[in-house]
Amino acid sequence: MPHDHHDHDELSPSGHPYRADQDGPLSYWQVMEIAVRELMIEKGVTTAEAVSAQIEAMDARNPAHGAAVVARAWVDPAFRARLLADGSAACAEMGFDVGPMRLIAIENTADVHNVVVCTLCSCYPRNLLGLPPDWYKSRAYRSRTVREPRKVLSEFGLELPAGVTLRVHDSTADMRYLVVPARPEGTADLSEADLAALVTRDAMIGVGVAKAP
């Protein structure tokens, strides 16, 4: 099976080792995962191949996809307009299949900074950016970002000037959010690919800004 990682040296797509879950003592919830998966297969809900394919599809999603979308919006005003009008359609145009996810792109400007949180659970644009970081799902981030967002941003090293309006987006229902960070100064000569390298995951959540070249 392609996803049985018996080799501890094997790296995940993000370049980190998989957690050593294959050889540790079996946990109750791991037993349940195996049992649920096998019952779903036996009942015809899914197949082993579909499970593997789904994991591969999710592993392939990562912040570089979102970064490519942002860089395109920086260099192509018509694309930027389409992205802000319909985020899902604009991503599809670039070949990123975001599935049934309804994406709203929100743009940072000189006067406005956007940040995204989900206070009720941990909704995240996973079909574009991959799975969320652990902190995004934490009680602290979910609780505080709507109440003291500037303090939260400062913990990420981002001090917003007093003149900038902060827009906090609580992802409460069916929409998912992609922050389009402001294009950094001094990047007029950079290629689209070089621009994309400046766009971090945190900048697309809104807890950071794009890197300087």
Place this chain on the structure above:
Amino acid sequence: MSGLDGKRWHDMGGALAGPIPQDDHDFALWEKRVDALMILASGAGHFTVDGLRRALEDMGEAAFETMTYYERWVAAINQNLLEQGVYSIAELGEKMQAVQARGETYGEASNAG
């Protein structure tokens, strides 16, 4: 639930809490499989993400504090599949017992041979 406002534990927006934890981890294979099972079960029309969230919320705050993210997810997926009659509790009990008998590690137990 904290008094007359009817606020439930998962509804945490605005609460005070400590610093944002900055540590992160890559997901284990079994966790990725849980994630995949959710997508596949909902894709097959057995329940929606709303059903997943409802089960997670009903598990209560103790589960949030003591179980990992995907431990809670697999419990919530199972809850929905049982409710929808995809398999019975007896079938689950028998299967879990058989899985556990295969070995002492996840690698051994997940290999049905």
Place this chain on the structure above:
Amino acid sequence: MLDKVRVRTWAPPGHVRTPSYLRGKIGEVERTLGPFGNPEQLAYGLRADPLALYRVRFRMGDVWGADAERPEDVLEAEIYAHWLEPV
């Protein structure tokens, strides 16, 4: 089309997508979305009625009062039609 709206102060048990910190707060509709199936039915495996979904913009000062970090900052959230009343 709604303009100024107040979030209902209902507090039922069960699965709802209206956060309690916004209940009773007044905001303005930023855009209209949907219709989407009512999550309060979907969560229980029921046939779901289609509902409009509104992105509502609140001033932080209107949400947190004197405790607001900066009252002019804004908070936007998606609220289903039946949780809103006109002001």
